[in-house]
Amino acid sequence: MVRSTSALANPSADAAAVLRRVGFAILFFAIPMSALFARRAVVALAPVAVALLVIAAVLDGGARNVGQRLSAILASPGGVAGSVLVLWIALSLVWTPYLTEASERLLNITAMAVMGLAGYLALPDRMRSANLYILPVGVGLAALIGTTMALKGTGGSIEEELSLERGMIVLVLMLWPAVTWLHSRGRNLEAVVLALIVALGTLFANDALALQGLAAGGLVFALTALSPAAGSRLTALAIAGLLLLAPAIPFVLKPLAESVLGPKAPLVAGFEAWRAVILHDPVRLITGHGLETSLRGRISGLVPPAAPFGILFEVWYELGIVGAASGAFMLYRSVLGAGGHRPMLGPGIMAAFATAFALGCLGISTAQVWWFTLLIVVVLIFVTIERGQFRTKRPKAVFRSIR
Numbered sequence: 001m002v003r004s005t006s007a008l009a010n011p012s013a014d015a016a017a018v019l020r021r022v023g024f025a026i027l028f029f030a031i032p033m034s035a036l037f038a039r040r041a042v043v044a045l046a047p048v049a050v051a052l053l054v055i056a057a058v059l060d061g062g063a064r065n066v067g068q069r070l071s072a073i074l075a076s077p078g079g080v081a082g083s084v085l086v087l088w089i090a091l092s093l094v095w096t097p098y099l100t101e102a103s104e105r106l107l108n109i110t111a112m113a114v115m116g117l118a119g120y121l122a123l124p125d126r127m128r129s130a131n132l133y134i135l136p137v138g139v140g141l142a143a144l145i146g147t148t149m150a151l152k153g154t155g156g157s158i159e160e161e162l163s164l165e166r167g168m169i170v171l172v173l174m175l176w177p178a179v180t181w182l183h184s185r186g187r188n189l190e191a192v193v194l195a196l197i198v199a200l201g202t203l204f205a206n207d208a209l210a211l212q213g214l215a216a217g218g219l220v221f222a223l224t225a226l227s228p229a230a231g232s233r234l235t236a237l238a239i240a241g242l243l244l245l246a247p248a249i250p251f252v253l254k255p256l257a258e259s260v261l262g263p264k265a266p267l268v269a270g271f272e273a274w275r276a277v278i279l280h281d282p283v284r285l286i287t288g289h290g291l292e293t294s295l296r297g298r299i300s301g302l303v304p305p306a307a308p309f310g311i312l313f314e315v316w317y318e319l320g321i322v323g324a325a326s327g328a329f330m331l332y333r334s335v336l337g338a339g340g341h342r343p344m345l346g347p348g349i350m351a352a353f354a355t356a357f358a359l360g361c362l363g364i365s366t367a368q369v370w371w372f373t374l375l376i377v378v379v380l381i382f383v384t385i386e387r388g389q390f391r392t393k394r395p396k397a398v399f400r401s402i403r
Contacts, residue, residue, distance in 0.1 A: 016060035023052035029138035036167035050119040057122040078333035096290025116376035127388035150204040180348025217355030236335035246312040250274040273304040288320030311360035
């Protein structure tokens with residue numbers, strides 16, 4: 001007896017497949033494209049994509065062993081360090097002078113973290129290649145459009161210039177998962193072409209920040225490709241070490257920068273302001289000044305105007321040694337853990353870590369919601385790529401003689 005098509009149909013599974021495809025299309029295609037035109041595109045689209053993935057997982061039962069997977073994440077060394085960091089950030093609200101703004105910032109960070117966990121738990125155990133090939137197409141097309149916009153100019157509009165700069169940063173970070181996917185499928189020529197297109201766009205951009213982050217990632221990619229173990233270890237040590245020992249930077253590098261660039265260089269002034277902050281109140285190296293004080297303190301005069309931007313100064317100024325130590329340990333464990341599952345994916349993952357950290361050191365405010373959301377998006381994309389590696393070669397056909 002042959003069953004009818006209607007009897008075999010599963011409306012829930014079909015609806016889940018459609019929702020999942022749309023969710024991945026938003027993550028892989030819509031976000032890099034729209035980020036060139038709207039500064040809050042990442043913040044607006046990422047929750048929509050994650051919500052679609054969660055609904056799809058509920059419909060077809062794709063989210064299995066949610067409690068066990070969540071417990072494994074939170075109980076891991078990196079998860080414990082991340083929990084300590086969040087608790088310390090919450091505790092810093094007690095002594096921050098900007099309680100209202102800091103509370104709002106903490107709420108946004110917590111919401112994005114919950115969104116990231118929900119997206120991770122909702123991802124299917126196996127990814128279809130058809131969904132993942134959307135990623136390099138979206139990044140490549142967005143890079144071509146961004147390069148054209150950079151060459152033509154934005155007509156003097158400040159909003160369009162800021163959107164373009166932020167869009168190029170989004171492309172630089174999303175390049176590494178796109179290159180990683182192409183490399184894992186043996187499409188190395190396409191991966192090189194895609195990297196060149198994105199590099200060309202950053203070269204013509206008005207702000208050199210994206211190009212600098214791309215250069216840092218490219219260096220780490222090459223190092224990890226030559227020696228996966230050494231590349232992962234050095235990347236983890238460099239990121240954690242710089243964050244943990246950041247207060248020594250202005251004392252060590254100021255004389256060198258002064259001799260090379262001159263005493264009036266902006267970099268020298270930044271190091272001097274950083275030194276003055278440390279020497280003025282060294283006890284604050286333990287507790288920090290509280291969440292949101294680094295940015296808003298510049299406006300009120302609490303922070304010298306010449307003080308540097310970036311994660312190295314901001315983490316220590318706001319959270320002190322507890323926040324810096326827990327953050328450094330979390331990053332160290334995350335880098336080592338991410339690089340050990342599939343060696344083929346290691347260079348791209350390490351390059352993404354290096355690019356993100358370099359951008360954070362060079363001036364990206366790491367507490368901004370769009371930046372935190374972008375990092376979550378990149379992590380989710382790498383997880384989907386890892387789950388798309390369950391079959392890398394087609395099975396060979398076996399012909400048997402018929403007797």
